[in-house]
Amino acid sequence: MSEHNFNAEYDVIVAGFGGAGATAARFASDAGAKVLLVDSAPSGHEGGNTRYAGQIVGAADDYSKMKEYIENLAEPFEPDEELVNAYARGLTEMPEYFKKYLDVEPFSVKKDWDNSKINLSEMLPEYPEYSGGDTYDVLLVHDGVFDAALWKILRKKVLERKDQIDVWYEAPIVHLITEHNAVIGAEIKRHGQSVRIKATRGVILTTGGFENNVQMKRDYLGYSNLAPIGSLYNKGIGIKLGTEAKARLWNMTNFESLGLQHGLEPVPEVSAQARLILSWPKLSNGSIFTVADDGTRYFNETEDNRHGHIYDHGMWRVPTNNVSPYVIFDEKQLVKIKADPIPWDKFEEQLIEAQSIDELNAKLGLQSGVLQNTVDQFNLEQETENSFDKFGRSTGTMNHFDDGKVYAFQMVQTMLNTQGGPKRNAQAEVVDFDNNPIDGLYSAGELGALHVNQYQGGMNIAECLIFGKIAGENAARHERKSLVTSDGFKTSDVDLKSDVQDREDTDLGENEYLGVSHQGMGDELRVKVHYENEKILNVEVLSQSETDGLGNKAFDKLTSDAVVKNTYNIDAVSGATVTSNAFRDAVKNALDKAKQTSNN
Numbered sequence: 255m256s257e258h259n260f261n262a263e264y265d266v267i268v269a270g271f272g273g274a275g276a277t278a279a280r281f282a283s284d285a286g287a288k289v290l291l292v293d294s295a296p297s298g299h300e301g302g303n304t305r306y307a308g309q310i311v312g313a314a315d316d317y318s319k320m321k322e323y324i325e326n327l328a329e330p331f332e333p334d335e336e337l338v339n340a341y342a343r344g345l346t347e348m349p350e351y352f353k354k355y356l357d358v359e360p361f362s363v364k365k366d367w368d369n370s371k372i373n374l375s376e377m378l379p380e381y382p383e384y385s386g387g388d389t390y391d392v393l394l395v396h397d398g399v400f401d402a403a404l405w406k407i408l409r410k411k412v413l414e415r416k417d418q419i420d421v422w423y424e425a426p427i428v429h430l431i432t433e434h435n436a437v438i439g440a441e442i443k444r445h446g447q448s449v450r451i452k453a454t455r456g457v458i459l460t461t462g463g464f465e466n467n468v469q470m471k472r473d474y475l476g477y478s479n480l481a482p483i484g485s486l487y488n489k490g491i492g493i494k495l496g497t498e499a500k501a502r503l504w505n506m507t508n509f510e511s512l513g514l515q516h517g518l519e520p521v522p523e524v525s526a527q528a529r530l531i532l533s534w535p536k537l538s539n540g541s542i543f544t545v546a547d548d549g550t551r552y553f554n555e556t557e558d559n560r561h562g563h564i565y566d567h568g569m570w571r572v573p574t575n576n577v578s579p580y581v582i583f584d585e586k587q588l589v590k591i592k593a594d595p596i597p598w599d600k601f602e603e604q605l606i607e608a609q610s611i612d613e614l615n616a617k618l619g620l621q622s623g624v625l626q627n628t629v630d631q632f633n634l635e636q637e638t639e640n641s642f643d644k645f646g647r648s649t650g651t652m653n654h655f656d657d658g659k660v661y662a663f664q665m666v667q668t669m670l671n672t673q674g675g676p677k678r679n680a681q682a683e684v685v686d687f688d689n690n691p692i693d694g695l696y697s698a699g700e701l702g703a704l705h706v707n708q709y710q711g712g713m714n715i716a717e718c719l720i721f722g723k724i725a726g727e728n729a730a731r732h733e734r735k736s737l738v739t740s741d742g743f744k745t746s747d748v749d750l751k752s753d754v755q756d757r758e759d760t761d762l763g764e765n766e767y768l769g770v771s772h773q774g775m776g777d778e779l780r781v782k783v784h785y786e787n788e789k790i791l792n793v794e795v796l797s798q799s800e801t802d803g804l805g806n807k808a809f810d811k812l813t814s815d816a817v818v819k820n821t822y823n824i825d826a827v828s829g830a831t832v833t834s835n836a837f838r839d840a841v842k843n844a845l846d847k848a849k850q851t852s853n854n
């Protein structure tokens with residue numbers, strides 16, 4: 255096929271239906287473009303990290319202070335002045351953005367959040383020692399976090415524009431099509447076949463980071479064991495495509511983490527996706543410490559992390575990655591741990607028990623005597639009252655290790671998102687090595703984000719909203735330097751229609767009722783409830799797009815509980831609170847219809 259044969263044409267192609275892509279597609283369409291939005295995930299599972307995020311969005315009330323804070327975070331690097339200006343302006347206008355484009359009154363965490371639910375005060379600002387940070391606030395679309403609420407608004411804004419935006423699911427972008435260094439289209443896998451789509455105005459890359467690409471984690475971070483907490487679909491394609499278009503890559507070594515200690519979590523069992531546990535105090539405080547791969551301690555286990563970064567000689571960094579960090583503790587600490595609800599259901603199963611420190615040393619495959627030395631050192635240091643050990647841990651948080659049984663519990667460094675990718679400018683144009691815009695190529699979101707090392711929470715999603723809008727509008731209005739040539743369109747066996755269609759009616763038998771909820775993590779949750787003589791006889795989940803693995807497991811329990819207890823008002827499944835709420839809401843919706851019918 256010659257390079258100029260295409261299967262179809264759009265004004266703008268947006269690759270990646272997460273927060274940045276949804277925003278870019280929506281604003282490109284509002285600027286008059288016919289848009290193709292593609293995502294590699296199946297329908298309902300798009301949304302990338304945006305769907306799993308805390309839904310916290312950065313904002314500021316003072317432009318100059320915000321600029322100063324962004325520049326301080328990037329120290330010692332020189333800021334890209336124009337880019338920082340655009341970002342700071344966007345952050346300052348965020349409350350207005352919420353009202354005007356998301357149709358919600360912003361919920362200010364600074365003013366209105368109840369920190370006893372989850373403590374967000376440490377994020378306001380996350381780097382209080384840097385000037386300018388006192389202007390920073392984070393906004394929510396309502397009084398709740400980690401419930402995909404913002405994501406669902408962004409998604410809805412796309413689906414409402416289905417006349418202007420075609421959406422293809424399970425349709426990964428695989429290559430850019432270029433002509434004389436301009437990006438003129440994209441090759442996309444659709445139903446297993448390659449299709450070539452012309453973009454008369456531009457291509458916007460919003461494919462997220464490389465959290466799930468082992469080779470890129472090796473090549474760019476030099477790390478082998480990082481467990482993603484968010485989407486499993488972000489595989490770094492935008493970086494590969496950026497290099498195809500000769501883009502400059504930047505901020506490749508930075509990534510964010512979250513969780514216990516410096517962003518460690520228990521090792522996930524089946525999928526690579528780690529569970530986000532934000533608090534487990536007994537895992538840091540007492541006769542307990544964490545060791546690196548060589549069996550020695552390497553940080554203050556009680557220190558709060560800043561998105562996984564901990565203090566390191568004047569800078570905050572995620573510590574060097576260990577393949578198998580272990581939390582080590584004695585018998586009395588285990589008793590304390592078990593006295594509280596344990597937030598990880600595989601704790602007992604994954605616990606390594608030994609009769610002595612030497613035996614544990616052998617079980618962990620450490621060099622002979624190392625663990626004993628670490629324990630001896632810890633015991634020695636904890637004896638000094640009102641002091642700090644060499645990592646800055648208060649000796650008041652350290653208890654003597656007793657003789658007898660000892661335990662190890664393996665952890666893994668988590669990864670929220672990477673920041674690296676093709677560099678963009680203030681117009682959201684991707685630039686080449688000399689910082690010149692590449693004709694027809696735009697980007698937004700965490701792919702090529704602005705954060706070089708130290709990161710302030712809330713800024714990634716803010717970047718999606720701010721630069722998604724800029725990218726969408728600029729791509730839609732982009733005038734090509736030269737006309738994109740084309741030898742006409744090749745017909746394709748592949749269905750090129752949008753995957754966004756009106757829903758088909760559901761077949762319902764006698765005494766069966768459809769229940770619908772929009773409170774889940776993904777697309778609409780639909781259940782069919784068989785309700786007769788005031789009894790729930792059966793609940794069937796007709797369609798759902800909750801988190802892979804976790805959601806399915808939860809539904810088995812929820813459907814049976816609803817029948818056994820004959821109510822929608824059943825207990826949430828641990829680790830699947832949002833999904834459980836959506837299930838209850840959907841069953842309630844069906845029961846309301848049943849009751850309405852019987853009243854008529």
Ligand SMILES: Cc1cc2nc3c(=O)[nH]c(=O)nc-3n(C[C@H](O)[C@H](O)[C@H](O)COP(=O)(O)OP(=O)(O)OC[C@H]3O[C@@H](n4cnc5c(N)ncnc54)[C@H](O)[C@@H]3O)c2cc1C
Nearest residue numbers: 270272273274302303304308310427462484699700712715
């Ligand atoms: C648990 C968690 C909590 C977080 N909390 C916050 C928070 O509260 N506030 C904040 O600011 N940031 C937060 N972050 C970071 C933030 O969520 C992300 O940086 C941001 O959402 C990224 O948005 P995006 O649109 O750039 O990428 P994503 O939302 O990740 O979307 C990328 C999309 O590209 C798709 N894709 C990948 N490859 C291809 C391909 N080949 N072709 C087509 N599509 C493809 C993916 O399927 C995905 O849908 C959090 C991250 C995580 C994981």
